[in-house]
Every structure is written in structure tokens, then in C-alpha cells.
Amino acid sequence: MSVPISGKVIKRLTLYHHILSDCLLKAKEYISSQQIAELLKIDDSQVRKDIALCAASGKTNVGYNAPELKKAIEQLLGFQAQKAAFILGAGNLGSALAKHADFADYGLDIAALFDIDPAKIDRLINGKKIYPLSELHHVATHEQLVNKRRVEIAILTVPASAAQKSAELLVQAQIKYIWNFTPTILSVPDSVRVCNENLVGNFLEFTNN
Amino acid sequence: MSVPISGKVIKRLTLYHHILSDCLLKAKEYISSQQIAELLKIDDSQVRKDIALCAASGKTNVGYNAPELKKAIEQLLGFQAQKAAFILGAGNLGSALAKHADFADYGLDIAALFDIDPAKIDRLINGKKIYPLSELHHVATHEQLVNKRRVEIAILTVPASAAQKSAELLVQAQIKYIWNFTPTILSVPDSVRVCNENLVGNFLEFTNN
DNA sequence: TAGATTGTTAATCGATTAACAATC
DNA sequence: TAGATTGTTAATCGATTAACAATC
Numbered sequence: 001m002s003v004p005i006s007g008k009v010i011k012r013l014t015l016y017h018h019i020l021s022d023c024l025l026k027a028k029e030y031i032s033s034q035q036i037a038e039l040l041k042i043d044d045s046q047v048r049k050d051i052a053l054c055a056a057s058g059k060t061n062v063g064y065n066a067p068e069l070k071k072a073i074e075q076l077l078g079f080q081a082q083k084a085a086f087i088l089g090a091g092n093l094g095s096a097l098a099k100h101a102d103f104a105d106y107g108l109d110i111a112a113l114f115d116i117d118p119a120k121i122d123r124l125i126n127g128k129k130i131y132p133l134s135e136l137h138h139v140a141t142h143e144q145l146v147n148k149r150r151v152e153i154a155i156l157t158v159p160a161s162a163a164q165k166s167a168e169l170l171v172q173a174q175i176k177y178i179w180n181f182t183p184t185i186l187s188v189p190d191s192v193r194v195c196n197e198n199l200v201g202n203f204l205e206f207t208n209n
Numbered sequence: 210m211s212v213p214i215s216g217k218v219i220k221r222l223t224l225y226h227h228i229l230s231d232c233l234l235k236a237k238e239y240i241s242s243q244q245i246a247e248l249l250k251i252d253d254s255q256v257r258k259d260i261a262l263c264a265a266s267g268k269t270n271v272g273y274n275a276p277e278l279k280k281a282i283e284q285l286l287g288f289q290a291q292k293a294a295f296i297l298g299a300g301n302l303g304s305a306l307a308k309h310a311d312f313a314d315y316g317l318d319i320a321a322l323f324d325i326d327p328a329k330i331d332r333l334i335n336g337k338k339i340y341p342l343s344e345l346h347h348v349a350t351h352e353q354l355v356n357k358r359r360v361e362i363a364i365l366t367v368p369a370s371a372a373q374k375s376a377e378l379l380v381q382a383q384i385k386y387i388w389n390f391t392p393t394i395l396s397v398p399d400s401v402r403v404c405n406e407n408l409v410g411n412f413l414e415f416t417n418n
Numbered sequence: 419t420a421g422a423t424t425g426t427t428a429a430t431c432g433a434t435t436a437a438c439a440a441t442c
Numbered sequence: 443t444a445g446a447t448t449g450t451t452a453a454t455c456g457a458t459t460a461a462c463a464a465t466c
Binding site (some may be wrong): 241242243253254257258260261266267268269270271272273 | 421422423424425426
């Protein structure tokens with residue numbers, strides 16, 4: 001990306017993308033900024049401003065061409081460039097994320113899962129294998145040497161009590177981005193970026209005002 | 210709440226709460242705004258400003274009393290007032306959320322789950338029963354008449370293709386808040402509030418800058 | 419005392435909304 | 443033409459950061 005796009009804009013563009021996918025499904029060819037704004041309960045001039053960042057232009061009196069705008073968003077946000085990720089914790093949440101059909105469409109490719117439960121080892125979830133957590137470093141090295149890709153993202157869905165220890169393993173395995181679904185705050189070196197999913201916070205935000 | 214608190218502040222307060230829980234675990238009695246700020250990579254004056262909204266005061270030279278501040282946040286955000294919710298979709302994600310130990314601590318009480326898979330009906334997840342989706346209205350009425358509580362929140366974890374239909378059932382069942390984990394935009398009356406979890410957006414935000 | 423920390427005000431920064439000319 | 447819509451600039455609003463006196 002040439003110009004940095006703020007997180008808020010990225011999130012909104014993703015929502016526009018969902019709406020556009022739905023347009024395609026319904027064979028709706030054009031959509032206006034007002035219609036998008038109405039669905040998301042936001043201001044229509046904001047929609048136009050966000051869209052102005054993409055390589056797409058609207059038609060006066062008609063709106064935006066849905067398939068065109070969809071592609072422009074995909075290009076802007078770089079959905080093509082697949083990024084590989086590990087999932088730590090193959091419980092319900094980890095499994096749900098491994099199965100999340102959309103992730104692949106948006107450039108997130110799950111390389112493998114890890115768990116400490118011996119019963120789960122070697123099982124497949126959505127075609128992805130579950131490895132013992134102790135083999136994290138080994139699998140990361142294998143991905144790099146054999147599959148020629150560096151896995152820089154990890155999705156953390158272990159129990160809260162195991163979160164910090166897991167994060168430390170991830171740092172050792174040269175992971176650069178940790179997407180933290182546990183309700184804990186991780187302490188990691190500055191070179192590693194943590195994104196706290198903070199489900200509880202989202203719930204409180206949304207029911208408290 | 211007397212003064213409305215912005216969503217951003219609510220989210221940060223929740224993160225502070227996580228940090229404070231960890232302090233208790235480690236028997237750390239005091240924590241400074243700088244220490245909290247360092248863990249979350251934010252500005253320390255912002256931490257102090259957020260805390261100023263709570264009924265808690267810090268000590269010059271020492272910081273904030275962790276158990277005290279924790280309680281003050283709980284009071285401010287209303288963790289005591291339990292709110293009941295239904296989960297639609299008892300797949301991996303729905304199950305994960307039903308098991309999420311923390312939700313109860315933060316005032317979210319799962320009343321029941323719903324699914325269309327006959328094999329899942331009547332099973333228990335974390336002590337919560339799974340009902341056929343067709344009984345949504347019936348269960349809602351039962352909660353109101355027998356358990357004297359109105360369930361106003363629904364957590365939507367059904368497949369994307371079933372999302373809009375499910376939302377319509379929820380509207381009929383008088384649900385007021387829909388926490389939408391599906392990658393779709395729901396079309397609902399203005400009286401119903403939708404919170405889009407937008408996992409894909411969060412992922413893109415965090416790996417794109 | 420010197421140093422660390424809070425609480426709060428002022429300054430800055432960024433995001434949202436309003437407005438409207440241009441277009442078809 | 444009248445009406446609807448984009449694209450963009452200016453105005454507003456809100457959130458973050460800087461700064462510092464007060465305190466222990």
C-alpha cells in the first residue's frame with residue numbers, strides 16, 4: 001500500500017465488501033453510497049470518502065458498479081497476498097477459526113494448528129493438521145525450508161492460564177503478529193505486535209450505549 | 210450509567226480490568242498508569258483520564274490500588290447486572306462462546322442455544338441446552354413467563370447463508386441486540402441494534418499497518 | 419530533599435459530518 | 443428538465459497527547 005489506510009477505514013471497507021458480495025449474489029449491479037450507509041447506519045459522505053481511496057469511480061445518478069468496486073477493495077486491501085498463520089489451541093474457538101471459510105478469501109491461510117491434548121494430535125480440521133505444541137519451532141522451520149514461506153502470524157485461542165507461556169513460545173518461533181483471543185494482556189518484546197480481540201469489551205460497548 | 214462513556218473508553222477499561230485481574234493473581238497490590246500504558250502500548254495520560262471516570266483514586270508516588278480499581282471498573286461498567294442472551298448456531302463458534310468462562314463474570318449470561326441440526330438438539334453445552342431453532346419464540350416466551358426475564362441479546366454464529374433469515378426470526382422474538390459473528394450485513398428495523406464482530410476486518414487492520 | 423506519580427488543563431491531531439458544485 | 447448521485451472541500455466534533463502543578 002502506498003498511502004497508509006487507517007484501521008477504521010480498513011474495517012469499513014471490509015464491511016462494504018460484505019455488502020458487495022451480497023449484491024453479486026442477488027445480481028444487483030449498482031449500489032449507491034446512501035444504500036451502503038443505510039445498511040451500516042453511517043454517513044453516506046463517509047462511504048464516498050472511503051471509496052475514493054480505491055481505484056473505483058461511481059456513476060452520477062446511478063451509484064457504484066458492485067463487481068468493480070468489490071475488486072477495487074480487494075486490490076486495495078491486498079486480499080490476494082496470502083499470509084500464513086498458525087492457530088494455537090485446537091478447542092472450539094481454534095477449530096471455528098480454522099474452518100472459517102472466508103479467511104482464505106481475505107488472504108489468511110491457516111498453515112497448521114497446535115494443541116497439548118495428545119488425543120487431538122494428528123487430527124485434521126478443515127484439512128489442517130494439529131501438531132503438539134512442543135513442535136511449534138520445528139513446524140515453523142519446516143514451513144520455511146520446505147514450503148519456502150515464513151509464518152509470521154499466530155492466532156492464540158488457548159486457555160487464559162496458558163496464554164503468556166504460549167506467547168513466549170511464539171516469540172521464540174519468530175512470530176511477528178499475535179492475534180490474541182484470550183482475555184489476557186500479553187507481555188512481549190516491542191518487535192512483536194499483539195492484537196487483542198477483546199470480545200468482552202465489544203460486548204460491553206455494544207450493550208452499554 | 211450517568212455520563213455516557215464512549216465505546217473506546219469501555220474497551221480500554223475492559224483491558225485494564227484484565228491487567229488488574231492478573232495483578233491480583235500475582236499479589237501485586239499497586240500499579241501505575243505508566244505500567245498499564247506500557248502493556249497496552251498506549252499513552253499513560255490516557256490511562257489516567259480513563260480511570261478518572263471511575264470511583265477510584267490513585268496515590269501519588271505509588272499508583273493505583275489494584276483490587277480497588279478493579280472493583281471500581283466493575284461498578285462503572287455494570288458487570289453485576291446480568292444480561293441474558295441466546296446463541297444461534299451451536300457449531301464450534303457458538304459452542305466456544307457458550308463455554309467462554311469469562312462472559313458470566315462480565316454480566317453476560319447464556320440462556321440457551323439454538324440449532325437446526327436434529328443431532329444436536331437437547332444436548333448441553335456448559336450446562337446450557339440446545340433447542341431447535343423453530344422453538345426460538347417459544348423459549349423466549351418461557352423465559353419471560355417462568356424465569357421472569359426478557360432475553361434481549363442474541364449472538365449469531367450460524368452460517369453466512371442463514372444469517373439474514375435468522376435475524377428475521379430474532380426480530381420476531383423481540384430481540385433488541387444482535388451480536389453478529391457472521392461475515393454478512395444484516396438488514397433489520399431501526400429498533401434493533403446490530404454489532405458486527407467483523408473478524409476479517411480486525412485481521413486486515415492488524416496485519417496491514 | 420529528590421524523584422515519582424497523579425489529576426487535569428491546554429494543544430494537537432484525526433475522524434466524521436455538512437454542504438454543495440459538477441454531472442448525467 | 444428535474445432529480446439523484448458523486449467527488450471534494452470546509453466545518454465540526456471527538457479523541458489523543460503533551461505538559462505541568464500538586465502531592466507524597
